[in-house]
Every structure is written in structure tokens, then in C-alpha cells.
Amino acid sequence: MAAARLHACLVLQPRARTLRAFSTSVSPATRSPRPSPSTTERTSRYERPLRRKALPPRTEKMAVDQDWPSVYPVAAPFKPSAVPLPVRMGYPVKRGVPMAKEGNLELLKIPNFLHLTPVAIKKHCEALKDFCTEWPAALDSDEKCRKHFPIEIDTAAYVSAGPSIRNPKARVVTLRVKLSSLNLDDHAKKKLIKLVGDRYCKSTDVLTIKTDRCPLKRQNYDYAMYLLTVLYHESWKTEEWEKKKTEADMEEYVWKDSSSEKNILETLLQIKAAEKNLELSKEELLGTKEVEEYRKSVVSLKNEGDNENTLSQYKESVKRLLNLT
């Protein structure tokens, strides 16, 4: 069945060509020596002259020192007749070799970088140099860059294969700024840190604001700058209800008016009363060196947590305070 169809194809083709031979006077297909159009013999023998002989591949005419970027100026699929390398690709049959480059679909499938040889890249760079400007000489270190440009904006653009350039992920804008470069006093800094919450990293002192609620990148950038402005101004203001800040709201341990201060003063007064030494008053006790050291060790213990240094400091200060050394 398949053979009959094939034969029918062969039969049809010469008839089609013979019809066109009447309409076109000169055409390369009909110029080759053929029997007259009225021939009734329709065998595959007459197919041969109709097919033009393929020309020899261009690789045979290539000089060794030719200009390769002119053979592959842009990204193009692999052309075995234009690449003078004896490349083979494919899983070999048993006791065979990988397939040759002519008609090799695997070589066509993979992306090739024949257009990006070092010579070609150098030419590209030379051409692009005219459009480049020098880096400003004044910004020669990272600190100077950070000093003059404290706010860093991160945006991402996405390229994909397809007719659409839109990508919803491209609208995300991340703003990073170090709080040390903002003009904040102690209260303003603490208030700002409380306002932003998770967005502040204590170890690096960086505030990160990530916005993606607007549909466009430009809008998200404007919103991020607006947020920074609002945070800055709000943190400088002091509201009525801020006066009600309790010890539980404090960010760090403050020794003054704390229970530790009360306890130690009571203990010392009791000790002095027991020893019948009533000359010292509260202010004088607070001013002594041992109490000062004790205050420092308790503050460091509460703020930095338990480690060998702080614990040993606390131990020493308590021993000295209670005259146990």
C-alpha cells in the first residue's frame, strides 16, 4: 500500500513539472537534458537529472586564517557546511562511532556559541566602548559610595522566550538603607525600629523595605520612598501615648529605677544597719565604685545574655560588693 502511494507520487511529480515546462520558458529545473514532455515513460530514472547536484560544502573553500566572525556574525543554528570542524555527536551503535555532523539533529538541537569566539567578543567590546562613560573618579571606595548614596534599590528585569515582555515578577522593588546614615536621635531610632519590626536587621543595621503591591515597578519605587519618608518623620514625633511606655516595652535593660537597683540598695542598707554604719545614704551608695561595677555587670548580663564573660564579671562585682573576696 505504501509502495503504491510512493509510485503514485513519482508519477505525479514529472507530470506536474512537464506542465510547467510549457508555461515557463527558462527555468533551471527544465534546463537540464530531459526527454520531450510528451514522453509516457514515467520511471524514477528521469528523476535524477531533475534534482540539481548539491554544491560542495563551503568548508572546502575556507582558509585557515579566515575572519570567523563574518561566517557566524549572529547567533545561528549549526550549519555543517559552514563549520570546518569534524564534529561528531550521538550515542554510537555497537562497534560504531557517533554520527557525523551532516544531517545530525542533535547538533541542531543544542545552542551553539560559534558567534561568540574571543575575537568576536573583542570586536563587540571595541564597538561598545564609544557608548561607555568612565566611573566617577571621586567614588573610589565602598565607604564613599555608601556615604554619598546611602539608599540602595534592588529591582529585577526578566527576559523570556515568547512574544510578551511582561512578567509580573518584575514589579518587586527592594529598598535598603543603613539607619546610621539617617539623622535619628535615640528616641527616633527606637521608635523607627519598633515601627518597622522584622524589616530591620540588628547585626547589619540595615532597614529593608520590599514593595510589590502596585502593578508597576515605578509605582512600587515611589511607594517605597514614601514609606521611608513617612517612617522618618513619624519617628521624630512624640505622641501622647508614648509617655506610658513601661519597662516591658523597653528595648534594652535600663538599671535606673529598676528592681535590681532597689534590691541592692536595700541589701546594702541592711548590711550597713547590721554593722551599725549609718553614715552612707542612697545617693552615696550609688556613687561608690562597687555599686557602679555591679550596675555595669547587670546591664551587660541582661543586654548581651549569658556568656562566660558577663557571668564572671557579675560574680566578681557581687563578691566585691559584699566584701567576700
Place this chain on the structure above:
Amino acid sequence: MAAPVCCRGLRPLVLSWSRELPCVWRALHTSAVCAKNRAARVRVGKGDKPVTYEQAHAPHHIAHRKGWLSLHTGNLAGEDHAAERTVEDVFFRKFMLGTFPGCLADQLVLKRRANQVEICALVLRQLPAHKFYFLVGYSETLLSHFYKCPVHLHLQTVPSKVVYKYI
């Protein structure tokens, strides 16, 4: 297959019967079988069937011995529009199969680079060169207008289908 035919034949009878007598009617839902173990595999013959490299390797050899016939970013992790690209690919393949009848030596290789589509085809030397040039221009123009993006067609002619082995 016997089972679906039986069901389809019995169903109207059972329906009419069930309307008269109160009984619970249970039916078997069937669909066409998808034989995944026969997909894209040329069945072994007597040793006289020539197969190309593409036909000789089954789908489980993709990424091991075969590459992908269609390359685009839609199939990467976190990327969109894979389905649209696949539908476009199907149309390209059908279009080329019809435009170059009997000339295609192997499957098409479709590559997408940003906006443009590059169709790489292996063709046999069935037609004279001027006809090939016309068909190339015709396909490129028509497909560019269909898909509103530049479509380039790269042909590579081979004298006959490149045979990998005979099975």
C-alpha cells in the same frame, strides 16, 4: 476493546429498564487508553526498517542520549507560558509538515530566542532550489504574521534520510 463497547451497548437498555423498577444503577466510566509504554517508539522489525537517531531512541533517553526538539524558557522553574509555547510548537510542526510535503527528513527543531522563533529543518532534495526558496519565504512571512513575532526558517539539505540503524 470489549469492555467499553459492552457498556455503551447496555446503557440505554439498563436506563429504560431502571425507570420502571426501582433499583440502583451503577455504570462504569471508561475513556480511551493512553499507552505510555508505546509512545514515540518505533516497533522492532525484521532488521530491514531504517530508523533515524531521533526515532531509534525512546522518550526515556531524552536528556541522556537525546536533546529537546523545542527549546524555550517556558519549561524552566518559575517561568510562565509553557502551554502557549507548546501549542505554538504543535502548529509550527503541522504547518511545516504540510508546506514541505515529503521533503522533511526528520523532526523540526524549534528554538526561541527572546521574541523570535527559529525553525531548523532537515530537508531532502526533492524540490528544485527556487521552489525551496519560495516555500521558505512563504512560511516565514505567513508564520510571522500569524504569531506577530519574527520567524526564521533554516533549512539543511541532505541527500536522503540519515539512517542511524536498521531495526
